[in-house]
Amino acid sequence: AQSVSQHNHHVILSEAASLELGCNYSYGGTVNLFWYVQYPGQHLQLLLKYFSGDPLVKGIKGFEAEFIKSKFSFNLRKPSVQWSDTAEYFCAVSSYSSASKIIFGSGTRLSIRP
Amino acid sequence: EAQVTQNPRYLITVTGKKLTVTCSQNMNHEYMSWYRQDPGLGLRQIYYSMNVEVTDKGDVPEGYKVSRKEKRNFPLILESPSPNQTSLYFCASSPGTGAFSGNTIYFGEGSWLTVV
Numbered sequence: 001a002q003s004v005s006q007h008n009h010h011v012i013l014s015e016a017a018s019l020e021l022g023c024n025y026s027y028g029g030t031v032n033l034f035w036y037v038q039y040p041g042q043h044l045q046l047l048l049k050y051f052s053g054d055p056l057v058k059g060i061k062g063f064e065a066e067f068i069k070s071k072f073s074f075n076l077r078k079p080s081v082q083w084s085d086t087a088e089y090f091c092a093v094s095s096y097s098s099a100s101k102i103i104f105g106s107g108t109r110l111s112i113r114p
Numbered sequence: 115e116a117q118v119t120q121n122p123r124y125l126i127t128v129t130g131k132k133l134t135v136t137c138s139q140n141m142n143h144e145y146m147s148w149y150r151q152d153p154g155l156g157l158r159q160i161y162y163s164m165n166v167e168v169t170d171k172g173d174v175p176e177g178y179k180v181s182r183k184e185k186r187n188f189p190l191i192l193e194s195p196s197p198n199q200t201s202l203y204f205c206a207s208s209p210g211t212g213a214f215s216g217n218t219i220y221f222g223e224g225s226w227l228t229v230v
Contacts, residue, residue, distance in 0.1 A: 043221040090156060106156040
């Protein structure tokens with residue numbers, strides 16, 4: 001069965017620090033990959049997605065992610081975080097074999113110290 | 115404005131009392147889905163629908179029912195709620211038949227349900 005692992009449950013950074021959140025998935029076929037963000041008290045919003053082409057994907061608010069097929073990874077990065085990036089971040093995957101389903105990771109809570 | 119609307123947003127109910135959480139989208143999306151979000155478990159899919167009168171089970175369907183009589187509406191029904199269904203619920207919609215084509219999923223604001 002497909003699964004998505006987010007290894008960091010809670011990350012605490014100071015403003016201007018660099019960020020990398022890990023995401024690994026278990027599926028050997030063709031996949032689409034997503035990062036969603038949930039700001040406090042709000043619904044999930046799409047940060048970025050990969051479905052083909054350049055494995056380095058740029059999203060909104062300065063976020064980017066790199067799809068490394070050999071490592072089954074899709075890590076999220078931002079060179080300099082801001083206090084407003086405080087949120088919960090979810091990695092998600094959908095695959096050709098289960099096109100109508102999207103599997104979410106357990107989420108990583110990011111806290112930014114001002 | 116494109117949106118997914120859920121109601122109620124907050125509800126405390128008692129064990130066994132049937133309840134329905136409504137979900138409506140105004141984007142003419144074919145695909146709709148329900149998720150529950152629990153600490154440490156992320157989002158888990160309850161049911162999804164690829165079009166009118168087409169529904170299927172997700173990963174955690176036990177204790178829930180859905181219907182899709184109209185394209186815009188996808189209500190979630192808890193026939194006999196139990197305390198383990200206390201959770202944050204999200205409705206979502208997407209164009210096409212799901213996420214594989216790269217279509218963005220649009221989420222509602224969430225519904226906090228507490229079953230005592």
